[in-house]
Amino acid sequence: MEGRLIYLIGPSGSGKDSVLDAAREALAKRGVRIARRVITRSAEAVGESAEAVTHDEFDRLERAGAFAMSWRANELAYGIPIQIDQWLAAGEDVLVNGSRGYLERARQRYPDLLVVLLSVRPEVLRQRLLKRNRETPEQIEARLARNARFEDSLDELFLLDNSGDLQETVDKLLRIIDR
Numbered sequence: 001m002e003g004r005l006i007y008l009i010g011p012s013g014s015g016k017d018s019v020l021d022a023a024r025e026a027l028a029k030r031g032v033r034i035a036r037r038v039i040t041r042s043a044e045a046v047g048e049s050a051e052a053v054t055h056d057e058f059d060r061l062e063r064a065g066a067f068a069m070s071w072r073a074n075e076l077a078y079g080i081p082i083q084i085d086q087w088l089a090a091g092e093d094v095l096v097n098g099s100r101g102y103l104e105r106a107r108q109r110y111p112d113l114l115v116v117l118l119s120v121r122p123e124v125l126r127q128r129l130l131k132r133n134r135e136t137p138e139q140i141e142a143r144l145a146r147n148a149r150f151e152d153s154l155d156e157l158f159l160l161d162n163s164g165d166l167q168e169t170v171d172k173l174l175r176i177i178d179r
């Protein structure tokens, strides 16, 4: 039987990477793999949950069929390695840090996708992005503005609020996965 593909989405700064990092061990115990993304971002701003490549390398990988899914947003390109298809075919569950803008195409390719939308209250979101200090203030405003286009347009998903304590969010995510 095919494994489940869990597609975690949410505004930039809602905490997708933090939740995945905090849930890593509990997910591993459940046999859930986390896909390591390929991103055209500088190596220092990527960390262990992603691999940094240049735009040229990204395009070459994409043309070579290295990605199961790929999208562009926030002036960056993101790829999910094709390896996830082998894991799914082997019956393993896989969790990806996805994009709201790519959701429709992801559903076309994986009709049984389990979608989890992470959200935080708007005022908390701005504060967290500013505090993270990874983007310039202009880039942060552009990221916040991007959210308007997704308001009320996403459906058939599990809502996961991360305005509060991170561990509580992790526990809620695990309950969704275990249900």
Ligand SMILES: Nc1ncnc2c1ncn2[C@@H]1O[C@H](COP(=O)(O)OP(=O)(O)OP(=O)(O)O)[C@@H](O)[C@H]1O
Pocket: 010, 011, 012, 013, 014, 015, 016, 017, 018, 019, 128, 129, 131, 132, 162, 163, 164, 165, 166, 167, 169
């Ligand atoms: N529950 C929480 N409480 C307090 N701070 C949090 C919480 N969750 C995440 N953060 C902080 O908010 C910031 C944004 O989180 P994170 O980078 O994980 O978001 P993200 O959704 O992965 O964003 P992006 O899509 O831009 O990579 C980080 O500085 C992180 O430490």
Ligand SMILES: O=P(O)(O)OC[C@H]1O[C@H](OP(=O)(O)O)[C@H](O)[C@@H]1O
Pocket: 009, 010, 011, 012, 013, 016, 073, 074, 076, 078, 097, 098, 099, 100, 101, 102, 146
């Ligand atoms: O706005 P949407 O389409 O949901 O997401 C666009 C992309 O931006 C974020 O990445 P990051 O903030 O660069 O790590 C998401 O993780 C996603 O890959």
